[in-house]
Amino acid sequence: MADSSLPPDSLFLGFDSSTQSLKATVLDSNLNVVKSELVNFDSDLPHYKTKDGVYRDATDNGKIVSPTLMWIEALDLVLQRLSESELDFEKVAAVSGSGQQHGSVYWKKGSDAVLSSLDPTKRLVDQFGDAFSVKESPIWMDSSTTVQCREIEKAVGGALMLAQITGSRGYERFTGPQIRKLYQTQPHVYDNTERISLVSSFMASLFIGSYACIDHTDGAGMNLMDIKQKIWSKVALEATAPGLEEKLGKLAPAHAVAGQIAAYYADRYNFRKSCVVVQWSGDNPNSLAGLTLSIPGDLAISLGTSDTVFGIASEPQPRLEGHVFPNPVDTKGYMVMLCYKNGSLAREDVRNCHAEKSWDAFEKCLEQTSPLNGGKVGFYYKDHEILPPLPIGFHRYILQNFTEDSLEGLTEQEVEAFDTASEVRALVEGQFLSMRGHAERFGMPSPPKRIIATGGASANKSILKAIASIFGCDVYTVQRPDSASLGGALRAAHGWLCNKKGSFVPIACLYEGKSTALSSKLAVSAGDQELAHKYSLLMKKRMELENLLVQ
Numbered sequence: 001m002a003d004s005s006l007p008p009d010s011l012f013l014g015f016d017s018s019t020q021s022l023k024a025t026v027l028d029s030n031l032n033v034v035k036s037e038l039v040n041f042d043s044d045l046p047h048y049k050t051k052d053g054v055y056r057d058a059t060d061n062g063k064i065v066s067p068t069l070m071w072i073e074a075l076d077l078v079l080q081r082l083s084e085s086e087l088d089f090e091k092v093a094a095v096s097g098s099g100q101q102h103g104s105v106y107w108k109k110g111s112d113a114v115l116s117s118l119d120p121t122k123r124l125v126d127q128f129g130d131a132f133s134v135k136e137s138p139i140w141m142d143s144s145t146t147v148q149c150r151e152i153e154k155a156v157g158g159a160l161m162l163a164q165i166t167g168s169r170g171y172e173r174f175t176g177p178q179i180r181k182l183y184q185t186q187p188h189v190y191d192n193t194e195r196i197s198l199v200s201s202f203m204a205s206l207f208i209g210s211y212a213c214i215d216h217t218d219g220a221g222m223n224l225m226d227i228k229q230k231i232w233s234k235v236a237l238e239a240t241a242p243g244l245e246e247k248l249g250k251l252a253p254a255h256a257v258a259g260q261i262a263a264y265y266a267d268r269y270n271f272r273k274s275c276v277v278v279q280w281s282g283d284n285p286n287s288l289a290g291l292t293l294s295i296p297g298d299l300a301i302s303l304g305t306s307d308t309v310f311g312i313a314s315e316p317q318p319r320l321e322g323h324v325f326p327n328p329v330d331t332k333g334y335m336v337m338l339c340y341k342n343g344s345l346a347r348e349d350v351r352n353c354h355a356e357k358s359w360d361a362f363e364k365c366l367e368q369t370s371p372l373n374g375g376k377v378g379f380y381y382k383d384h385e386i387l388p389p390l391p392i393g394f395h396r397y398i399l400q401n402f403t404e405d406s407l408e409g410l411t412e413q414e415v416e417a418f419d420t421a422s423e424v425r426a427l428v429e430g431q432f433l434s435m436r437g438h439a440e441r442f443g444m445p446s447p448p449k450r451i452i453a454t455g456g457a458s459a460n461k462s463i464l465k466a467i468a469s470i471f472g473c474d475v476y477t478v479q480r481p482d483s484a485s486l487g488g489a490l491r492a493a494h495g496w497l498c499n500k501k502g503s504f505v506p507i508a509c510l511y512e513g514k515s516t517a518l519s520s521k522l523a524v525s526a527g528d529q530e531l532a533h534k535y536s537l538l539m540k541k542r543m544e545l546e547n548l549l550v551q
Ligand SMILES: O=C(CO)[C@@H](O)[C@H](O)CF
Pocket: 018, 019, 099, 100, 101, 102, 140, 173, 221, 282, 283, 284, 306, 307, 308, 339
C-alpha cells in the first residue's frame, strides 16, 4: 500500500453544511478528532427565524428554502468558535467538507469580484449582502417542481432514460428541475445569475475566493450530469434551461484540490497560505467516506433530517427508484442510495405527540411493545415523502388474522389511531421496513453483510435493535454520529495526499490497520433469523399497502 504518512503535526479540517446546522471536525495526522464545533441555525442565528433550518412557504405547495446568507454567517460563527477554542489554524494543511445535496446557490452577475477581494477586517456575511440573485436557496426538502421533472424526463426520452444518463429519474429536490422552475418563473433572475453552485461547491467557493467546481459525486444529484462520462449531459442541459453549462462551470473529481485557501483566511484566522481546499461534496457521499464504507455487502443507514440508506457498487444500474452517484473516494466505483424526507423530523413529531416530547419515553414505548407490533402498520408523512412519492398524510392499518407466519387470508382495517406505544413502534418499524423493501427493489444487498448506522438517532439502542431485527444482520456504529463532517476532514487528508503524490491514492491507505475515529464497532447483533423472516412478510404486506397509496 502507498506510503500513507500525513505530515505529523498537521491538521485536517472538515465541515458539514446541512439542513439544520454547520458542523466542523478537526482530525490530526493519526485521524483522531482533536476538535469539533457546531452552529445550529435556529438557535445560534435566530434572526433568520428558520424552523429546523428552513422556511416552509405555506402558499406555494411544497416550496421549502433556506436563506443563503444564513449559511455564510454560520461559517463566520463556527470559525470564530474554532478560534476561541484555540485551534491553531496554521497547522491546518487541508480543508474540505460536505453540503446538503441538491440545494442550489445563485450568484448574481459580478459576484466573482466580491469573492476574490474579501476584506479580512470584516465578517464574510457583511460582504455578500448583494451577491445572490436568489436570496433563499431551494433545498432538498422542496417538492414544488413535479411539472419540471416530467418536462425534463419527456425531453430526454423518459424517466428511465434520464435515470440511465444521470443516475436518477427526475426528482423534485434535484437541482436541474429547481433551475428549470427558476428559469420558467423568474427568467430575469436566471439571466442575472453568473454562476449556479451546489451547497457543497458554494462553501468551497467561499474558501478559495473564486467559483469552485461542482464535484462528480454531488453533481450527480442534479439530473444534469452523465454519470458514466462524468461530464455535463448535453441532452439534460438542453432539457433544463438555455445557457446553463456556462452558469454551472466545470466538473471536477471529489478528491481534487478546488484551490488554495483565500488570503482572507490567512489574514483573519492565520491559516497557512499553503493550505489547500479539497473539493467539497454532498453530505451522504461524505458520510460514505467518513464511515469508510468499502465492503460491497455493507449498507449504511444515516439517520439525520433525511434518512438515507447507501452502499457501494462497481457498476451503475440506475432504476426508477433510488440514486446512483460516482463514488467520492473511488474513481472507478459508484454509490447507490435511497433517501427519505420523513426522517428525524417524523421521529421528533411522534415523540412530541405520543411520548411526552421525551426520547426516554419514546424508548420505553419501543420496549413496551413487541416486534411486528401486533400487525399495526403506519405511514407517517409529516412532509411530502420522497420514497414513495406521497403527499403529506398519516395512514394506519391493523392487519386482521395476523399470525406473523403467513400472509394467507390477511386483510387490513384502516384506523384513525393506535395506542400510544404502538404509534411509536409503528413509526420506527415503518421507516425500516420501507428501507428494507425499497433496498431489495433497488438491488441492494439483502440481507446486508452488516449495517453501519450513523446520524443522531443511531445513539438510540432500541432503534438499532429494530434495524437489526428487520434487516436480519449485525448493526455497527461509529464513535461519532457526525459522519459527514468527519468524512469531510478525512477527504481533506485524502485530497491533500493525492495532491502531494500527483495522482489518485486509495483512501484506505490513510486508515487501514489503524484504530482511528473512523473505526466502527458492533452495537447490536442480528436478531434471530425467524424474526427477520416474519418481518419480511410484514414488509411485503406493507409494500402492498404502500403501492395502493401511491396509485
Ligand atoms: O436529498 C438528500 C439526498 O438525496 C438528503 O439526504 C440531503 O442530502 C440532506 F441534506
